[in-house]
Amino acid sequence: MAYRIGVDVGGTNTDAAILDLKALDEPGRGVLASWKATTTPDITSGVEAAIKEVLDQSKVEKSRILSVTIGTTHFINSLIEADARRLDRVAVFRLCGPFTRQIPPFSDFPLGLRGILDGGVHYLDGGLEMDGREIAPLNPQQIQEAAKSVVASGINAIALVGVFSPLDHHGIHEEECRRIILEAAPGLRVVCSHDIGPTGLLERENATILNAAILRTGEKVKHSFKRAMASLKLTCPLFLSQNDGTLIDVETAAKYPIKTFASGPTNSMTGAAFLAGLDNKRSISNDGDDTVEPQVLVVDIGGTTTDVCALLPSGFPRQAPGFVEIGGVRTAFSMPEVVSMGLGGGSKVEIEDDGKVRVGPGSVGHFLKKQAKIFGGSTLTATDVVVALGEAELGDASLVKDVPDQTISLARQEIKRKLERVIDQMKVSSAPVHVLLVGGGALLVKDGLEGVDKCIHPIHQGAANAVGAAIAKISGEVDTVEILEGKSEKDILDAACKRAIDQAIEKGASPDDVRIVEVNKMPLQYMSQVTVRIQVRAVGKLAIPDEPTPPPTPPLGEIPDYEEEGEGDEDEGEKVSVPNALEPTTKPSLHVDLETYRPDVRDGIWYVSEIDLELISTGCGVLGTGGGGPTHYEFLKGLHALRTGGQGKMRIISPKSLDDNAQVFFGSWYGSPSVINERLSSGNEIPSGIEASSRIVGKSIDAVLPDEIGGGNGLSSFPTGVHFDIPIVDGDAMGRAYPTMYHVTFSVYGHSLVPCVLTDARNNVNVVMSTDSPERLETMLRTSAIELGLSCAACSAPLPGSVVKEYGIPNSLSLTWYLGRAIHQARRRKTSYIDAIFAECAGKVLFSGKIVDVKRYLGGGYTMGSVIIAPLNNEERDAATASKHQAASTGRHMTIPFQNEYLYAALTDAQGSEESQEIVCTVPDLISILGQDGEAIGSQDLRYGLHVSVIALPAHPLWKSEKGIKVGGPEGFGFKIPVVEVDKKFTESRSVIDEFST
Structure with missing residues (x-):
């Protein structure tokens, strides 16, 4: 016989459940006992009490417990609460050679959190190109000196981030650097970014920093849980549940606590699916057609909020795409995609002046039994509504008899409408929808929901989170970029799958049960050879040993313990609150009245503020028409230039004010976004290209004009203007985004783009002096860009002011500002942003x-x-x-x-x-x-x-x-279709300079 115990430690309650692995297919799903208790301040006693209770109820011998798995919110709460007691300063080591300096670490951290965590940065030799070439070899002496500097400053944690380290299957650069650091300073805690997340340097670095900041807390929690195990005389392995619903052993979890941040919602989702028996009957539709695979959504209704998640056929939650924000920090690692809304059992029911009934988002929360009408309170809640309708037996139904029937009916309709809307939002296909209802507020749903084929109330739904922890599986993951040239795609996929399976088995999965549950292929654009990003995940059940074995001893060389056994539960004292902990640094307009805000325009010159940059960034996205690259990185570069470049340097002038003979230069980013977002720029690429172009043509640098206004390139001229202390012309050469250099209006109307300069951060300068066609220029630039690593700056020949005024797109920077302001204002007013956009153009x-x-x-x-x-x-x-x-x-x-x-x-x-x-x-x-x-x-x-x-x-x-x-x-x-124009007449944008000039 073999049993598993699952524990979920939430902010309010600690839940535990014990499962018989031999009875998982029986109606009770193997759940022998479950328990819910209040979470204790010291964690240990609450976990210990919950486990003891389910052991006592089930009367299972402790020697037959296969494992204990704990899900906890302790780590993520440290960050969300910005609890300075539990957070450490972190020094960032970037293995980047000359790159990445234009966006320093912590650039988009909230103000107070950065104040707690920022331990400075060391830019070191190292890092890789996308094709595996070294940017620069590691410099051991440089690394040793940096490590000693960190120790001297009193910092104990390092986030080690190498450019393109996730593409290195063994993280050789980061691991070798880590070894050198620990030789020079054995007491440091070092986290390597290739262990944390995929490509996308800034988001991966942010996650690595957060992980390093809570390592000390990770050790404390580990010791707390291990002491609870020792006190209970349990010798089985101890695991923590990860964000994706799989297991991580407690020693590894202490090294990578960030991987457990979202374990609470994930445990609830996977537990609900298991309790509903969906692992045994994946193909069930409402009409009995067994060939149709339903899509399964889990709806977890609490007292204040409802969380909805879609389950994949594997039974795991669908993961969120792109970046995930934690405590206001953009990170890139696996997290379930959960949509939340303000609806729960404690949601307040309020009647508007026009007679409409609103349910939520306000809630009585955990005061339901004091404030709800059925418990003698004065507040009408969602729970009161379902009791009044006879759909639930709770409290005293006679206390809601005085509520008008119409109010009850309208409130019931509103509850259904809100649930139906969020469920529809999470649908992943047109297949039948099955909804699993869990949580204390699940009583809000009794009858059918529009668009839902089946509503399922699983057994033991109150213990779904603990059951989810108990049934968690072992996973192995591979996330790599592969060049397919000369290789078989099938062979590459097979090799990635094998690596994922081997990983899972190495972590403790049963070799007979491991299977591939997810394979994603994403082609990468602008690459010289066919290149794809491959993501593979394998999962399997925890292997059942012939005889119970004690937990494994952590390998030598791993992150050591930094406190003696027995210290983990020491009193941490009062929480150290930081008043502005989560105050965003990248949303300067947040506390500004945009209705009255006026940009700084003096003597015909627009001096750009941080607020202006934010609005322009939003507007550039609209004009990007799907391309141009994301604006976030370029916005950060602009903020950094504005904050470090001195007052009055970032400025915009009207094209009308250009002298006919003024020399206007160009510079934009050129290459693959997949590289540009990882091998971040140094900041000298565009200025170096413009300086080279100036030398070649023998012209002074009078102003700069964006090549394209759409997407990130619309913002790329701002740091350039600061660098040269020259104005940016209010306009661009496209009026939108387009994919090639020859899509600029100047080229269309016969003005040559050569000599055209291509530069990188290592001062490599390539010049195309002449071409027989604009298309040939694009081909030559693309070939050179491959050698430069597909992340460089392209600077075409300068043009006189007279040409810019005749063939440039005027006032497009102004247009982005007006569009950005309109969207932000509409968002605040909760009015139509579309109407706001069309009021501007x-x-x-x-x-x-x-x-x-x-x-x-x-x-x-x-x-x-x-x-x-x-x-x-x-x-x-x-x-x-x-x-x-x-x-x-x-x-x-x-x-x-x-x-x-x-x-x-x-x-x-x-x-x-x-x-x-x-x-x-x-x-x-x-x-x-x-x-x-x-x-x-x-x-x-x-x-x-x-x-x-x-x-x-x-x-x-x-x-x-x-x-x-x-x-x-x-x-x-290449389309043989006629041009179809939108039936609206083009109107030239207003000029910010003309409107706000003093």
């Missing part, structure tokens, strides 16, 4: 709907593909912020092909077939997809389930000529 809503399919593939070095968007139903339209510009409903879908940027929009059937297409807009007009907060969604961020609006803005007239259409229209992208 001409445009039209093409479609509103929900993404139901995304396809991606490589073509010509670019990420190409298409997205299909389904229409919203009437209720969903009403739920969204109403817009007077809403597109008429036709019942059809919309498909949008993209080559980085969105190329055309067409009404289609549900499959997006070409035969059904009715094209409603094409390039060169601007097609943008906006999320529910008004922020633009790039083609790299499209995913199923997002509710979006598709808008079209008319392109500048320079693109509507025969020359402009040939390059920037459908023909320029």
Whole structure:
């Protein structure tokens, strides 16, 4: 016989459950006993008491316990609460050579949290290119000196981050550097980033910093749990549950506590699926068609909030795409995608002046039994509503007899509507939907929900989180980038799968049970050779030994214990609160009245503020039309330049003020976003290119103009202006984003882009002096960029002010500012951001709907593909912020092909077939997809389930000529389709300088 114990330590309650592994297929799902107790301040006694209770209830011999698994919120609470007692300062070691300096560590940390954690940065030789070449070899003496400097400053924790370290299967650079550090300073705690997250240096570094900051707390918690085991005389292995619902041994968890941050919600989700028996009957539909695989959503209704998560066929929660914010910090590691809303058993029911009934988000919380009407209180709650309807037996139903029937009925409808809306938001396909209801507030749902085929109340639902911990499996994961040239894709996938399986077995999974549950392939754009990112996950049940064995001894050389056994439960004293702990540093407009805010314009010059940069960043996203790269990194670079470059240096001038003979220079980022987001720039690339261009043509550097206003490149000129102390011209050379250099208006109208300079952070300078065509220039630049690592700056030939005024797009920086302000204001007012956008520029809503399919593939070095968007139903339209510009409903879908940027929009059937297409807009007009907060969604961020609006803005007239259409229209992208213009007339943007000039 073998048993497993699961424990979930929450902020309020500690739950425990014991399972018989031989009875998992029986109706009771093997749950022998469960227990819920109040979480104790010292953790240990609460865990110990909960385990003791389920052992006593089940009367199981301790020698037959296979494992104990604990899920805890202790680590994440340290960060969310910014508890300085539990957080340590962290020094960051970057193995980067000359790169990454333009965005220092902690750049996007909240103000107070940075004050607690920031231990400085050491830029060291090392790091890799994407193809595995060394940026620079490690310098042992340099590393030793940095380690000694850290010790001298009193810092004990280091976050070690090497460029492209996740691509190194063994983390050789980081591991060797770690070895050198510990030889020079044995007492330091060192966390290597390749153990924490995938590529995307800033987000991986942020997660590594957070992990390093709570290592001391990790050790304390580990000792607490181990002492509870010793006190109970349990000799079985001790595990903690991870964010993805799998196990990590307690020693490893103490090294990587960040991997347990989201274990609470994950335990509830996986426990609910198990208790409902979905692992035994994955294919069940409402009509008895066993060939249809239902999509399963877990709805966890508490006292204040409802959490909803979609389960994959593997039984694990769907993971959140992109970055995840923890305590206001952007991180990139595996976390379940959970949507929360303010609805729970304690939600307050309030009647509006117009007679409408609102349920939540206000709640009586854990005071339900004091404040709810059925318990003698004065507050009408959601629980009162279901009791009044006879759907639940709780409290004294006679105490709600005086509540009008209409109020009860309307409140019931509102509860259903809110649940149906959030459930629809989490759907992952058009397959039948089964909902698992868990949590104390699950009594709010008794009858059916619209769009849900089956509502399931699992047994032991109150212990779902502890059961989820008890049944957790062992996982092995591989996340790598592979070049397919000359290799078999099948062989590469097979090798990755084998590595994942071997990892799981090495961690303790049963070799007979391990299977691959997830394989993702993502082609990388602009690469010289066909390159894909491969993510593989294998999971298996914990192996059952023939005889119980004691926990393994931690290997030599691992992070040592930094306190004696017995110290883990020492009184930490009163919490040390930091008043501005989670105050964002990257949202300067947060506490500014945008209605009255005026940009600083003096004598015809716009002096850019942090608030202006934030608004411009949002506007650049809208004009990015799906491409141009994310704006976040360039926004951070601009903030850093503004904060360190002195007052009055970042400034914008009107193109009208340019002298005809003034020399206007260009500089933008060129290469693959996959590299640019990992091998961050040093900051000298664009200035070096402009200086080289100036020397070649023998012209002074009078001003700089953005190449493209869309996406991140729209912001790339700001640090350049600060560097040279020159103005940025209010305009650009595209009026949007486009994928190639020759998509600038100056090239379209016959002005040469050569000599064109390509530079990198190592002072490599490549010059194309002349070409026979603009297309040839692009080919030559692309070839050179490969040698430079696909992350460099391109600086085309300067042009005189007269040409810029004739063939540039004027006032486009102003337009981004106005668009950004409009979106931020609408967000605050809770009004339509679409109406706000169209108050600033001409445009039209093409479609509103929900993404139901995304396809991606490589073509010509670019990420190409298409997205299909389904229409919203009437209720969903009403739920969204109403817009007077809403597109008429036709019942059809919309498909949008993209080559980085969105190329055309067409009404289609549900499959997006070409035969059904009715094209409603094409390039060169601007097609943008906006999320529910008004922020633009790039083609790299499209995913199923997002509710979006598709808008079209008319392109500048320079693109509507025969020359402009040939390059920037459908023909320029290989489509044999006519140009379809949005039926709105282009209106030139207002000028911030003209409007706000003093």
